[in-house]
Amino acid sequence: MFEALKGIKILDMTSVVVGPVATWRLSQYGAEVIKIEHPIGDLMRGLGGKSPSGEHSGTYLHLNRGKRNLCLDLKSPQAQSITDKLIDWCDVIIANMRPDALERLGLGPKAIQSKHPEKIYCLITGYGTEGPYAGLPTYDSVLQGVSGIAGLSQLRDGKPAYVPMLICDHVVGEITSGAIMAAIIDRYKTGKGAFVEVPMFETMATFVLQEHLAQKSFDPAVGPVGDLRLLSPHNQPVKTKDGYISFTINTDPQVTAFLKATERVALLTDPRFQTVASRAEFVSEWFEVRGAPLLSKTTEEWLLALRAVDIPAMPCHTIDTLIEDPHLTQVQLMRTEIHPVEGKTVVIRSSIKHNGHYAPVNSFAQPKGHDTQAILRELGYTPTEITQLINSKAALSYEK
Numbered sequence: 001m002f003e004a005l006k007g008i009k010i011l012d013m014t015s016v017v018v019g020p021v022a023t024w025r026l027s028q029y030g031a032e033v034i035k036i037e038h039p040i041g042d043l044m045r046g047l048g049g050k051s052p053s054g055e056h057s058g059t060y061l062h063l064n065r066g067k068r069n070l071c072l073d074l075k076s077p078q079a080q081s082i083t084d085k086l087i088d089w090c091d092v093i094i095a096n097m098r099p100d101a102l103e104r105l106g107l108g109p110k111a112i113q114s115k116h117p118e119k120i121y122c123l124i125t126g127y128g129t130e131g132p133y134a135g136l137p138t139y140d141s142v143l144q145g146v147s148g149i150a151g152l153s154q155l156r157d158g159k160p161a162y163v164p165m166l167i168c169d170h171v172v173g174e175i176t177s178g179a180i181m182a183a184i185i186d187r188y189k190t191g192k193g194a195f196v197e198v199p200m201f202e203t204m205a206t207f208v209l210q211e212h213l214a215q216k217s218f219d220p221a222v223g224p225v226g227d228l229r230l231l232s233p234h235n236q237p238v239k240t241k242d243g244y245i246s247f248t249i250n251t252d253p254q255v256t257a258f259l260k261a262t263e264r265v266a267l268l269t270d271p272r273f274q275t276v277a278s279r280a281e282f283v284s285e286w287f288e289v290r291g292a293p294l295l296s297k298t299t300e301e302w303l304l305a306l307r308a309v310d311i312p313a314m315p316c317h318t319i320d321t322l323i324e325d326p327h328l329t330q331v332q333l334m335r336t337e338i339h340p341v342e343g344k345t346v347v348i349r350s351s352i353k354h355n356g357h358y359a360p361v362n363s364f365a366q367p368k369g370h371d372t373q374a375i376l377r378e379l380g381y382t383p384t385e386i387t388q389l390i391n392s393k394a395a396l397s398y399e400k
Contacts, residue, residue, distance in 0.1 A: 001354040005031035008184060011090040012067065013107065015042040017140070017166050018124055018200065019096040020063040021173025026092075026180060027066035028350050028359040034086065034375060035067040038074070039396040041368055053341050056365060061339070062348055066362025070376075071369035071396035074105050078394035085379045087112055087119070091187075092180060096124040100135060109195045119193045120183045124176055128199035138200065143168040147204035152212065156231045171207065172200045228283045234291030237316040243299040247306055247313035249290065252276065257309035262294065339364050369398040 005026060012023045012035040020035075020042075027033045041055070042064075048057030070086075072079045087093060093112060095102055102108040102123075109121045123129075126138030144150045144162050153161035176198045183194040211230070215223030229235060237244040249258045252275060259267050267273055267289065272282040279286045294302055299315055306313040317325065328334070332349070339345045350359035372395050376386045389395040 002028065002357070002359045003030040005029045005181070005184065008032065008092065009034065009090040010092040010094060010180075011086050012036065013093065013095040013097065014124070015096065016044050016047070017059070017063060017169035018173045018176070019094060020044070021170055022122075022124070022176035022180065023067060023094060024063050024065060025174060025177035027362055028352070029181070031092075033067040034090065034371075035064065035069050035366075036074070036083075036086075037069055037071050037368055039071055039368065039393070045368075051342055055367065056339070056342050058346075061342070061345060061365045064365035065347075066360075067366065068371040068375060069366035069369060069398075070372050071398075072372075073394055073396075074107070076392070076394040078389055078392050080106070082376070082379065082389070082395065083107065087116060089379065090119075092120045092122065092184070094122040094124070094176070094180065098135060098137065099123065099125065099129055113193065113195060117193050118187070118191070120180065120187060120196065121193070122176060122180050122183070122196040122198065124172065124198045124200065126199070127201045129197065133201065140166040140168045143200050143204055146201060148208040148212070149204065152208070152226075152231065155226055156233055156235070168200055168204050172198060172203050175203060229280075229287065232284060232287035232291070234287040236291060238291060239293040239295065240299045240302055241295050241297055244316035245294065245299050245302050245306075245313060246316045247311055249311055250276070254309075254311050255279070258290075258306070258311055261305050261309055261311075264289070337364065341367050367398045369396040372397040 008026075008031045010023060010026055010031050010033045012019065012033050014020055014023060014035075015037070023031075023033045023035070042060065044060045044063070045055055045057055048059030051057050051061075072082060074083065093107075095107065099108060103111070109123055112119060112121055125134075126143065127133035127136055129135075141162050144167065145160070147168070149167070150160040150162050153159065176196075179196050179198060183196050187193060212226050214225055214227055215221055216225045237246050249255050255273060256268060259265060259273075272278055273286055273289070297305070303313055303315065315321070322328070323334070333351070335347050335349070336344055337347050345364075347361050347364075349361050352359055372390075373386055376389065376395065381389070386395075390397050
């Protein structure tokens, strides 16, 4: 599986998070990804936090492994011939620039597919290319707001809140990689290219509505919107004697075991809590019981007690404790390597296993222009032409 896309070349004109997530995943399946980066650099090189050199934030390092780096100023007339050759060379073109900017550069889907109908062109947009929001700029937090993700917290807590990670970028990036792979399979069957568009707003709104349209999924509606279990203010990690614990109890046997383990046997005969249907009807009351603090024991003691009766339970990690998690340590999710610019860095491998093997971690995220000269040579440019392109600042080459 990890060589499924071997021989497929992907021209990556994306930046920040959503596009790099997609192309990182495709590189794990064997595709050769050529990342075009402006000489100023991908915003995530600095936006993702500090680094020893200031050139490769931790986020940038993790999302851009396994990619070759070609540094071009796409606004330069001299770069046009390079992009023309790259498009001719590659099978897939993926971009997350705003559509009007791509059109001005001659790199929009219509311009490319009119010349190369066999190519797969994937455009990740904030709001699609139709409708009143088309073409508007966006970032993850804006999408969390407009897609209703932040509003879920308002229903639960009385005020909206963002998920404190770039959840829209990650989810849409993974969906994009799957859509591109489907287009590649279709091209093998039909010989035809495709224009794949992934609008982030519609994609994330779909996720929210699939879960929370709920009772309004019917016409007429049988109740209000929202999964009331998930929206309960008591649906939170539960405080213990020395920290917090996360657990879920859904089945009747789990509820019985939980009430016994937490010494609330009197509630076993409460008709509100005896069946799945009754707990759904009295969801607010049930979650108040379920979410009550468990201060009589430590987190570790509660983990042992709940696991003993087959209730799914885990510690509620902070980022610092997650790094030290014994399971992740044993399966070696993270290791270290020596980056040529940043020195000793942490590598996070893929979580996907195929026939007993994890996907290769591939090469480190490259400095700007690391592969510029090599790729230009592969495109047929002479040493003199390469020097001229670099001197004109149409291209930038990494210097150690």
